[in-house]
Amino acid sequence: MRDAIPARVKLEVTLCFLSSGISYRLLAIFFRISKSSISKFIPEVCDVMYEALDEYLQVPDNREWEDIQVGFHHRWNFPGCCGAIDGKHVVIQAPPNCGSEYYNYKGTNSLVLLAVVDHDYCFKYVDIGSYGRNSDGGVFQAFSLYPVLENGSLLPEGGFLVGDDAFPLKTYLLKRYPNEPTIVEKIYNYRFTRARRIVENAFGILVSRFRVLALPIQLQEETAIKMIRTTCVLHNWLRKSSLHTYTPPGSIDYEDIVNFTTNLGTWRSEINALPSIARSRINNR
Template sequence: MRPVSSFYYWWLSCGEHTSVFCKMNSGLRRRLKKQCIKNISALLREELITLLEEEVGKGKRIWTRKWLRDRSVTGASALLLQQLRLEDPSEYRMALRVTTENFDELLSLVHSKIQRNDTLMRDALPAKIKLEVTLSFLATGMSYRSLSHFYRVSKPSISVFIPEVCRAIYEALKQFIKVPNAEEWKNIETGFKTRWNFPLCYGSIDGKHVPIKAPPSSGSLYFNYKKTSSIVLLAVADHDYCFSYIDVGACGSASDGGVFKNSSIYRKLENNLLPNNGVIVGDAAFPLKTYLMKPYPGVNLSTEEKVFNYRLSRARRIIENAFGILVSRFRVLEKPIQTNLEAVDAIVCACCALHNWLRKTTTSYITATCVDVEDEEGNFLPGSWRSQIHALQSIANQGSNHSPRIAREKRELYKNMFMNEGSVPWQLRSIH
């Protein structure tokens, strides 16, 4: 049993002197009060120190596990990644999807947003490790627990800072995903015309279901037509596999009609976003508009209609390849993301921003073999991404089959042009 403290004995003795204290003059009483308070403070301090020493001695609480405290010596950041950075830069790029130079640049862009201050209780986790953990997560889709063991960072900390770092990445790189200016529109149109033989085309549009873990009590809100839970990523790609527009977060169940019509790009397209009366191209899921060309439906098509569909599919293949490269580089998108919805949105946006940034600033992000190509005779050669991943599910029909007459007439103009002055030598071979 704990011994009775000296403070307790002092308190018992106070009653014996009460009558004497009352008979003293006021000045003497004030001096005595001050002395008593001083004595009480000293006794309480001594008592508190004794209690703390006893609690520490019991050893019941460990602030940080020992294997986590060894992070700076045995964690992946200190050992493996440092060795790869010095000895094998190509494997470093495979591990984090960025070169060492890319990493250093990205760290300088996000450092001030993700670095916290040290406290009296512990040192803050370095921004460098936060970025390494986040890039590993995006590149592999590794579980938080596996990341915790690999980097020696606690799982609760990882679950907090990964969404924060993803938001910081998107904020730092969002300038690489923007509606093109006049000069950029011109470059995109030239690219589609010379590389994909589709004049006055300013982009390729598609939407994909990003698999997620259904939120609690969400019912069928995120349950899509493929009977999985998802959010929708709607995007427009330019001629060079970069996203010029993204819309993230629509519910998977909304795919039957609302995703495109409720997006901001729809309103801009309706208000003449594209220059020179140009178009973007999409698959059969999208409505036929004066600014959006889609294939002729059905199977009993004329030769002219088949040629148009073939030529449109070549241009539309850009967005399909952009999505394929995105998922092959950032495997977190390949399987259900096990986070809350706000974090999912941040993760998807960060992946898209990194995709554009790396495509525009490095030559190694997309190689000649990883995208679909056609040889000189028009034979289709699939990109390597098709054999590496499970492609994201496409969204369902985004409009009715009833299209404006002026839109149908515009498609007819393209059809006739592709059979005359705009024809390519291999197109008839490619439709049979």
């Protein structure tokens, strides 16, 4: 009878999978553990990690929302903002007999990760599992926080989120001015872009650090959702506990205040350096 796999080894295997995205087959070779054992314990370890770190991914209370507003005001000169919202398609293998439900506008099958991000690139709420064929706006209407946003009980009075053109304009959800704006509207658009760029960078850092999200995932939907959720809470924990190791200077977009330009973060080149989705996949059958 084989010895039980130590918890430390299970954690190492799971973190290796999340950070690299290599297949269960290769993990089995590297760690000398059966593929069937790996497929069983990785979802379990993801559950344990999420439960251990769930304090890092909680819906803010009123005081925490106000702290986030202060952060957006001081760092991004956008007072009143409680977060930036956006959706990301995580490419998966479509479940059997699902038709076109997961088929998105990019021509792949995906689950949608919808997230609200604070002024410091941390996820404050994530909603995972909407079908890829839905637009950000459609996913937003199915968002579990949508009812409390609509009735005004979630955010502080006057608080709002910022989103791109895929989202509907609401009193609590602001967008850019379209077309050719006035000088005042241009200033607003400039500040808006700085605030909304936060969520783009948060997703970019997440994918560049947890490369399992950058490749097509061939796992059961339930396992894929657990995995995505765990990467989000790990992202927040690492932002709080190992800031300069996890996101060293230059990894996130930053402004050159002398030349009035935006320098792109290194996460962009790191993601571009990943193998093409057309040539690579995480096949865990």
